[in-house]
Amino acid sequence: MMLHPEDQDSVSGSVHFDDSLTSLHWLQNFSILSANPERTPSSGCHPQHLFYNKNQLGGTDSPSSPPAGDTAAAGMPQTPGNPTTSCSSLANSYALQQAGHYITTQTNPSEEIDYKTNRHVKPPYSYATLICMAMQASNKTKITLSAIYSWITENCCYYRYAEPSWQNSIRHNLSLNKCFMKVPRQKDEPGKGGFWQIDPQYADMFVNGVFKRRRMPATNFNTQRQSKMLSSPSSSYDSQCNQTSQQMRMVHFQGPVPGNKRKQVFPKRGSKLARVSKSPLLTTDIKTSDILRGDFDLASVFDDVLSGNDSTFEDLDINTALSSLGCEMEQSSQNQHGPGYSNEDEQACAYLEANGMMGCNMEDFHHQQVQVHPQYCEGMFTDQIHQHQQHPWEIKEEVQAIPLTLDHGYGFCEGFFSEMQLWERAESYL
DNA sequence: TTGTGTTTAAGAGGTG
DNA sequence: CACCTCTTAAACACAA
Numbered sequence: 001m002m003l004h005p006e007d008q009d010s011v012s013g014s015v016h017f018d019d020s021l022t023s024l025h026w027l028q029n030f031s032i033l034s035a036n037p038e039r040t041p042s043s044g045c046h047p048q049h050l051f052y053n054k055n056q057l058g059g060t061d062s063p064s065s066p067p068a069g070d071t072a073a074a075g076m077p078q079t080p081g082n083p084t085t086s087c088s089s090l091a092n093s094y095a096l097q098q099a100g101h102y103i104t105t106q107t108n109p110s111e112e113i114d115y116k117t118n119r120h121v122k123p124p125y126s127y128a129t130l131i132c133m134a135m136q137a138s139n140k141t142k143i144t145l146s147a148i149y150s151w152i153t154e155n156c157c158y159y160r161y162a163e164p165s166w167q168n169s170i171r172h173n174l175s176l177n178k179c180f181m182k183v184p185r186q187k188d189e190p191g192k193g194g195f196w197q198i199d200p201q202y203a204d205m206f207v208n209g210v211f212k213r214r215r216m217p218a219t220n221f222n223t224q225r226q227s228k229m230l231s232s233p234s235s236s237y238d239s240q241c242n243q244t245s246q247q248m249r250m251v252h253f254q255g256p257v258p259g260n261k262r263k264q265v266f267p268k269r270g271s272k273l274a275r276v277s278k279s280p281l282l283t284t285d286i287k288t289s290d291i292l293r294g295d296f297d298l299a300s301v302f303d304d305v306l307s308g309n310d311s312t313f314e315d316l317d318i319n320t321a322l323s324s325l326g327c328e329m330e331q332s333s334q335n336q337h338g339p340g341y342s343n344e345d346e347q348a349c350a351y352l353e354a355n356g357m358m359g360c361n362m363e364d365f366h367h368q369q370v371q372v373h374p375q376y377c378e379g380m381f382t383d384q385i386h387q388h389q390q391h392p393w394e395i396k397e398e399v400q401a402i403p404l405t406l407d408h409g410y411g412f413c414e415g416f417f418s419e420m421q422l423w424e425r426a427e428s429y430l
Numbered sequence: 431t432t433g434t435g436t437t438t439a440a441g442a443g444g445t446g
Numbered sequence: 447c448a449c450c451t452c453t454t455a456a457a458c459a460c461a462a
Contacts, residue, residue, distance in 0.1 A: 126452065145434065169453060175436050182435085192462055193434045 119157040127166075127173040130156070131180065135198060142183045142195035145171065178202065 115123040125133070134151035135143050149167055153160045174180045179202035183195040 165454065168455075171435060172454085
């Protein structure tokens with residue numbers, strides 16, 4: 001299966017690690033640092049890896065041809081041994097350690113399961129999450145269906161050998177899940193089908209890259225639903241998107257009860273609004289409607305940084321999901337975005353750098369570039385991982401307040417606010 | 431013909 | 447127990 005040419009691009013970046021916890025680079029590194037402590041940080045970020053290698057992707061085994069006796073297609077237990085427990089926790093542990101959290105326990109590395117090579121274990125990520133990860137792995141603001149297929153088959157061995165029905169599920173998910181937005185192909189663009197991207201309106205459904213759609217607490221559900229229904233009635237499949245956006249930021253992460261796949265603890269609603277409003281650095285053009293909808297959460301993120309609230313960063317688990325797939329994220333230095341970037345891309349880079357998402361290179365990603373469009377990268381990854389894993393560690397202390405210089409703050413906000421115009425598009429969906 | 435996209439239906443399992 | 451999320455399957459239409 002080949003990626004469409006339009007999905008191929010090059011990006012230049014360089015590895016830069018800043019171990020300092022005395023600046024906002026801490027925030028960047030938190031998401032970008034290699035999630036897998038077993039791997040060296042430089043192992044996956046050679047510049048040549050940033051260039052797409054058609055041959056390698058083209059050599060992927062067809063997922064539509066499961067071999068005889070394929071356990072993946074024959075109903076093997078999807079997550080034997082609770083595989084995400086180990087790898088995700090490893091990633092979390094490492095990231096949290098980098099972030100200055102105190103972690104009480106460590107996961108046994110021997111339990112780690114590499115979904116990239118283990119064909120018998122279905123990755124514990126929902127299709128929405130996989131789609132999101134594929135989108136994130138792409139350095140484009142939009143991605144084709146075939147590119148999503150390619151990423152999944154490349155990074156999830158299970159699907160490489162599974163019956164192709166999962167592709168139907170992917171398409172189903174893209175179509176039915178309104179968090180995904182179809183971008184029609186330009187008339188002069190060759191190829192089949194359109195492009196897909198995450199609807200900015202629902203971008204915060206993807207926390208650390210993991211699709212989060214949780215049921216609204218009963219006490220607050222009606223209110224939220226009312227406002228949602230007033231604005232845009234939607235199907236039951238996506239009606240929870242904005243509701244969930246209110247609840248996906250957990251004050252404290254709490255591991256699920258064994259055997260309980262979706263056990264989570266949600267913060268009290270309304271706390272986000274309070275955080276948003278109190279940010280002294282985010283008082284410009286943030287659309288009130290976005291804030292009220294909960295579509296915009298970076299302010300609260302920023303406030304959390306400033307206030308030392310660690311709740312947000314516990315959710316920044318992009319490496320968790322990607323590392324479990326044998327992928328890694330690394331950081332590139334600023335102003336090295338490479339040629340061919342549009343102004344929008346530059347803005348995206350600024351945003352990414354501000355969010356610590358720039359230069360998301362995956363070690364084993366067969367040279368596909370990794371860049372996250374700002375629309376996608378407000379928080380990334382957690383839910384599905386957290387749903388399926390037990391966490392042998394716990395956070396014993398609140399993270400210390402992050403020393404933040406004014407320059408850091410402005411740099412952070414500039415990257416973000418330059419992207420706010422893109423979010424205005426969400427208004428059309430109201 | 432094949433890939434893409436939409437829609438409907440059903441079932442498993444989690445949540446409140 | 448009702449509702450929800452997610453997955454899976456299937457049918458159909460459309461476009462390259």
